[in-house]
Amino acid sequence: MSRDGETGATGVDPEQLWLGHLQPRRGRRPAYSREAITAAAVELADAEGLEAVTMRRVAARVGAGVMSLYSYAPDKETLLELMVDHVSGELPTTVAPTGDWRADIKAVAHLQRALMLRHPWLPAALSTRRTPGPHTLAFMERALAALRPTGLDGAARLEVFAQLTAFVVGHVTHEIAQASASQAPGRAAAEARYLAAVAADGHHPELAAALSAPGRPLTPEATFTRFLNRLIDGLGTE
Incomplete structure (x- = not known):
């Protein structure tokens, strides 16, 4: 270099x-x-x-x-x-696990997301291999302790934490890009009209059904929480 x-x-x-x-x-x-x-x-x-x-x-x-x-x-x-x-170092590390590992690890993910939104460059910086420093290790300890009730061994808990972090990095990267794109004048309205036309053309019945389903909260926080719940609630134990 x-x-x-x-x-x-x-x-x-x-x-x-x-x-x-x-x-x-x-x-x-x-x-x-x-x-x-x-x-x-x-x-x-x-x-x-x-x-x-x-x-x-x-x-x-x-x-x-x-x-x-x-x-x-x-x-x-x-x-x-x-x-x-x-x-x-902004991430809190002294919070004791509650014993509800799903709630505890979801809290970890929400903290990671908030950190990345405060520092929008962080997802890109994390996209290449990093060696955890002292602050990162301290937060990792919190996450691994939260996962102890799962019964997973140490290696599996590390994998879950890595999977969780990768999910948050990917989601926040998309979230930041979407926020930037939505600032273009008329972009959201044009996208809505386009999808409505595609759904009505008779060639995309699955998309039409999905778009006609009851609406869900679309705030960034609500969307992240839904995706996170699907990820964490789907995790089993070995």
Whole structure:
């Protein structure tokens, strides 16, 4: 990866990233903290999108020289790892399981969705492999504890958590795209007229039946909850 802020194939060493910084530093006290640099990158992504996050832009935001940032994050891929874990620190991790694993894991999913909506760049950042940092691991512990009453072994619970996270990432990605598309003047009305015409042409009886079914709440929250209920309520135990 070049040092121009472009993301390439990941070469992040998770031991160096998450454990190396715990080693005592020698020499002069650093001028900036890794946390401050990461927070600046998150603010930039929140305001302008993930594409705006380059080492040069982050350096300007914290008032540092570009080269000085490479001792904290040697490339953008490392910075993304730090950003993902930084915002994961917003997720509550000390809530004890209630024993109702379906309700508890649904709560986990709703928290993930809310986090991704606050940081719309997060689904894209999670689309490639990430090594969980300390905040991510803490939330994962909460989810795995919530799944304990299922009787699933540890590996299966990890799979359920991964499946749940993938569902939330996909749903929020679609939700954000739909919200953006709906802002186009007349788009929603045109889509409704088109589907009504297709349903009436006699060639799509299943679609016609679906469109004539009683309406359901179409708010983003209600739609997410319905989809989530289908996913979680359909999970069995091994």
